[in-house]
Amino acid sequence: MTLPPLVEPAADLSIEEVRRYSRHLIIPDVGMDGQKRLKNAKVLAVGAGGLGSPVLMYLAAAGVGTLGIVEFDTVDESNLQRQIIHGQSDVGRSKAESARDSIKEINPLIDVRLHETRLDSENVLDIFREYDLIVDGTDNFATRYLVNDACVLLDKPYVWGSIYRFDGQVSVFWNEHGPNYRDLYPVPPPPGMVPSCAEGGVLGVLCATAGAIQATEAVKLITGIGETLLGRLMVYDALEMTFRTIKVRKDPEGEPITGLIDYEAFCGVVSEEAQEAAAGSTITVDELKDMMDAGKDFELIDVREPNEYEIVSIPGAKLIPKDEILSGRKLSELPQDRPIVLHCKTGVRSAEVLAAVKNAGFKDAVHVQGGVTAWATRIDKALPTY
Numbered sequence: 001m002t003l004p005p006l007v008e009p010a011a012d013l014s015i016e017e018v019r020r021y022s023r024h025l026i027i028p029d030v031g032m033d034g035q036k037r038l039k040n041a042k043v044l045a046v047g048a049g050g051l052g053s054p055v056l057m058y059l060a061a062a063g064v065g066t067l068g069i070v071e072f073d074t075v076d077e078s079n080l081q082r083q084i085i086h087g088q089s090d091v092g093r094s095k096a097e098s099a100r101d102s103i104k105e106i107n108p109l110i111d112v113r114l115h116e117t118r119l120d121s122e123n124v125l126d127i128f129r130e131y132d133l134i135v136d137g138t139d140n141f142a143t144r145y146l147v148n149d150a151c152v153l154l155d156k157p158y159v160w161g162s163i164y165r166f167d168g169q170v171s172v173f174w175n176e177h178g179p180n181y182r183d184l185y186p187v188p189p190p191p192g193m194v195p196s197c198a199e200g201g202v203l204g205v206l207c208a209t210a211g212a213i214q215a216t217e218a219v220k221l222i223t224g225i226g227e228t229l230l231g232r233l234m235v236y237d238a239l240e241m242t243f244r245t246i247k248v249r250k251d252p253e254g255e256p257i258t259g260l261i262d263y264e265a266f267c268g269v270v271s272e273e274a275q276e277a278a279a280g281s282t283i284t285v286d287e288l289k290d291m292m293d294a295g296k297d298f299e300l301i302d303v304r305e306p307n308e309y310e311i312v313s314i315p316g317a318k319l320i321p322k323d324e325i326l327s328g329r330k331l332s333e334l335p336q337d338r339p340i341v342l343h344c345k346t347g348v349r350s351a352e353v354l355a356a357v358k359n360a361g362f363k364d365a366v367h368v369q370g371g372v373t374a375w376a377t378r379i380d381k382a383l384p385t386y
């Protein structure tokens with residue numbers, strides 16, 4: 001959809017800016033007017049991770065005058081495979097500060113504002129008010145619904161992106177002029193149904209493709225050039241190397257968004273059924289270690305995928321992937337005569353499996369809080385986390 005420019009042009013460009021942005025200025029559709037609009041624009045990136053990295057780097061290079069970053073996390077070694085705004089020497093540092101330093105290196109003329117906090121219902125409206133446009137590079141449903149609803153309430157355009165393994169999706173939402181995120185995804189998927197990149201992995205370079213499309217949409221919205229992805233969903237398949245766009249319409253049945261809600265509860269990080277099953281049937285990794293040391297007779301079952309098991313596993317654990325149990329295909333491999341201890345990477349999937357196992361009649365079953373990640377950080381520190 002073609003839209004009028006989102007931002008008014010700045011009064012002028014300095015000689016330094018004219019030199020720096022000359023390859024933009026000679027594109028007739030951008031020109032001085034478009035570059036001045038970019039200079040005046042205030043864009044907020046939510047998350048400085050896989051998608052946030054290319055988004056921030058390209059918008060900085062393009063001359064977006066003010067870039068905000070909301071990010072609470074620190075750089076982990078496993079981020080470096082895709083989060084190219086951070087480098088080896090940034091491991092352990094605040095992602096927001098590391099991103100700011102990279103931006104300043106790319107373009108010192110940019111004003112960078114840091115919001116070193118987790119975006120939530122309490123702070124979202126105050127933070128968003130400062131910006132013209134929100135670009136979301138986060139990895140969880142609760143934050144996406146939060147960003148969407150805040151954008152609707154404040155009438156801001158929302159550039160959304162999502163990545164998983166070899167697939168990317170990008171769209172633009174703007175309730176005043178077209179659909180919002182809830183028109184595409186009215187309700188979140190059931191907890192555990194859609195694995196995160198931390199659980200399922202992501203091809204690092206996929207972030208560049210999806211993030212660059214998000215940055216392109218931001219530039220188009222600011223300057224008013226081209227057809228935006230408002231009302232269209234871009235679906236990218238890196239293995240097939242195809243880009244498809246699908247129409248997104250406003251849902252006539254869609255509930256109006258009148259305020260913010262409890263997004264963690266709405267997205268149910270762990271399903272209610274799993275929470276019920278886990279209540280009183282959860283053990284810590286220290287308790288698991290004590291059971292092992294005491295020679296207790298039990299079956300330890302790892303419900304992750306085979307490739308995860310290959311990266312790191314708890315000694316003695318038998319691998320039966322979650323879907324093999326949930327589908328009933330491998331229920332017969334569970335012992336009838338001994339207690340069952342289930343674990344996964346962090347304790348989300350094992351809680352889901354625990355509910356299914358108990359429903360199937362295996363009453364003497366527990367799951368391990370924090371999974372193999374807790375085991376590797378508390379019990380056997382020589383093991384890697386991923």
Ligand SMILES: Nc1ncnc2c1ncn2[C@@H]1O[C@H](COP(=O)(O)OP(=O)(O)OP(=O)(O)O)[C@@H](O)[C@H]1O
Nearest residue numbers: 047048049050070071072073118119138139143198
């Ligand atoms: N509510 C939020 N407020 C601020 N930042 C957020 C919020 N939710 C997610 N993020 C940030 O968004 C980024 C998303 O990046 P990415 O998808 O590459 O995953 P990651 O969390 O860094 O990595 P992994 O989950 O694989 O360890 C992360 O840096 C994360 O800290």
